[in-house]
Amino acid sequence: MSLVFAGICSHAPGIVGRAAMADAALREPLYAAYGRLRAQLRAARPDALVVVAAEHFANFFMNNMPSFAIGMADQYRGPIEDPAWLGIARQQIPGNAALSRALIGEVMQTVDVAFAEEWQFDHGIMVPLHFLTPDYDLPVVPVNINCQGPPLTPLHRAWALGEALRRAADQLPARLAIIGTGGISHWPATPDSGKINEAWDRQLLDRWARNDKQALLAYTDRDTYRDAGQGGFEIRTFISVAAAARGRGELQHYAPIPIFAVGCTIAVMNVAA
Template sequence: MADLVGIFAASHTPVMLNFPDAIPSEDRDAIFAAFKDMGRSIAALRPDTVIVISDDHVHNFFFNNFPAFCIGAAESYETPVEHWLNAEKQVLAGDAALGAHLVGEALQHGFDPSFSIELILDHGSLTPLLLAGLIPDVRVVPLLVNCVQPPLPTMRRCVEWGQLLRTAIASFDAGKRIVILATGGISHDIATPRMGMVNEEFDRQFLANLENGNTAALVEHATAQVGEAGNGAEEIRNWLMAHGAAGGGTFEPLYYKAVSKWYTGIGLARWHVEDAK
């Protein structure tokens, strides 16, 4: 069986790359240092593959075809799809075998994912990997969750997807070391009059719920209150998938700050899978 050796989560926003000087240097340095520290922690786990849970920001998918969940099963992925992102073009190595395995296991366990071998990844996947210093040294399997266009998958279903991931990884090739990196959120609004407003109260309660480990309370709060945290906060679904995969492993907040000029509550965290039940 493969080993799930680490689970991490981090906010993503293109503003971190495009306008790094929009915030005070001490805040920028602290945030970038937190990403580097997370990257070193991931690298120390010697993963063969990182499953990157993110969302597609209406680049690969649109109204003609917008899956709730899509698993990448390609040998490589071009990124970024955005021509305006201040990042060099990259080709990330994929893990087609693991991607195909996840698709098969999902179908066998009552889940119905889409899959693709032609994804072009956007800032949601690239930015955390880049700031963490993990490129070009990791292989990735992207798992894209619809956090953009209603109707959205429920918060509870995302937890269940995380539980599935844990089971599916355990039945993959023996000796393989897998890390999950969930990206997105926390509170932010895009293209609305509230853009730039960060709901720190929501963010801190969400992080506290993750730390408490009460899944029912976590899902209830996320479901009932996400609308107060902005349309971009729908990306907490990706964190909930990581929570589900953690199997009760201890949650450790690594960094948080409400950064209005980056439009986002910036958070980083990890789950200690060695504590899982």
Template sequence: MPLALCCVSHSPLLELPGTPPDLVDEVGSALEEAADFVRDCDPELVVIFSPDHYNGFFYRVMPPFCIGNAARGVGDYGTSADPLDVPRDLADACARAVLESGVDVAVSESMDVDHGTVQPLQRLLGDSRARPVIPIFVNSVAAPLGPLHRVRALGTAVGHYLAGLDKRVLIIGSGGLSHDPPVPTLATATGGVRERIIHGGSQTPEQRSARQSAVIEAARDFAAGRGPLRPLNPDWDREFLAIVDSGRLDEFDGWSNTRITTDAGSSAHEVRTWVAAFAAMATQGPYETTVRYYRAAPELIAGFAIRSAQQTIQARP
């Protein structure tokens, strides 16, 4: 059966107070249009490529890719802390197929997923448990990062696996575009922050509240032109979107990680989830993007974008 795709940016600020209501309404309307697309597709299975923000994966062991055979939300930024409905047999078979294709991928029998996974599921499906989901973690924050051509290879391997299923499958990519939020790095973190990003551990309600307050304050300063965060880069965002719209995915093989960080910010590497998702989609032939939304939104500390895609219907000769 043909695949369908919906890639979306995410932002914890969509779920927090202080974001301008007109922006929340505009982004919400675009997400609802994407949700309509998903409802029309009526997927029997969802595969989501998503990052993590030191809520489920830590430097104690940091795989480049990981497929969850079971997963639960951590409940950050107003998202659900419920377990996802992961079909273990399909997730395990997917991991085996990816490994057999020559792409190294870890597996998890107890994956913790944060807003980067749960927010798109809730926004597009209405509930994180609405459909069976295979979660695929793509490291997009913790250096060192591998080259984009390996991300594309991951997506291609997953796409070939999905082609063998007699199911309607929706592929989601969650992340991006240009943005440089206050996410800690191993090179600069000290004290308790460094301890957390290496060893992990649950946050107390007080710690989670303090983190949310810090994000709100950073967004307020960024929107006002203050603070140390790197500016958004709408030109870079539009270049990226033009490539996925046209299906020229091999062009990403020439993009260096240094270029991405310099041009678009440290968290712009979340576009890896889009590259993987579109690579999976492309295994079934040409596609066309339908729902198209983009806004440079400093109030969300993000170039916020949405793309849906379906296979191109080719006329018979």
């Protein structure tokens, strides 16, 4: 088995970019939870980190929007946003083109994916890396699911992507970790920013932790938009991780932090056979 670690975390830009505006009593426990996630990730001794993300028009736009895309480069750059705005300096982030190519080839046996030899990471990947690999010393394989430009990737296809990533990981000698990043309920970048539906979030996280495929795939975009905002569409990344890990999840941190615009979440899932 070559999938050695699975987890999920929030990626909202305000988590770093608006850190100074947050109540330290909320911010510091979140940062500590990221630190614990980092320690668990390192303890699994991965050779590379697969980040399943929901990018926000940094690389992919409605002129040619893939349902899924996987990076295939030896190096990536980020953040694409103004570093001062995000609070993260521009970096070169290592990739592994050969590993990506092998992974993509196997994923393609069951799920059609676009590949990209250029990729500028936005906050959706940079915020997690800022906490999890702050020295940018672990090769990253970025994976994107279209959670932004409707028509969106269907949830059951996000599940299928997770299954395909797992099958691919099982074929490879490398030790892979997988992290899904996204918000749960949130209304980002609108005047509603800061609105959070905690009950909805906790229901989703319960379904995720039980790895209840049927319940996870029962959400409709119409209901999600109503109850969890357009940011809720990013649950696709969490669903893919559940499908890849096949295990049970452990919620290690959840706290709504309005100035960060999201219920800040850290969770891990054991990798089951």
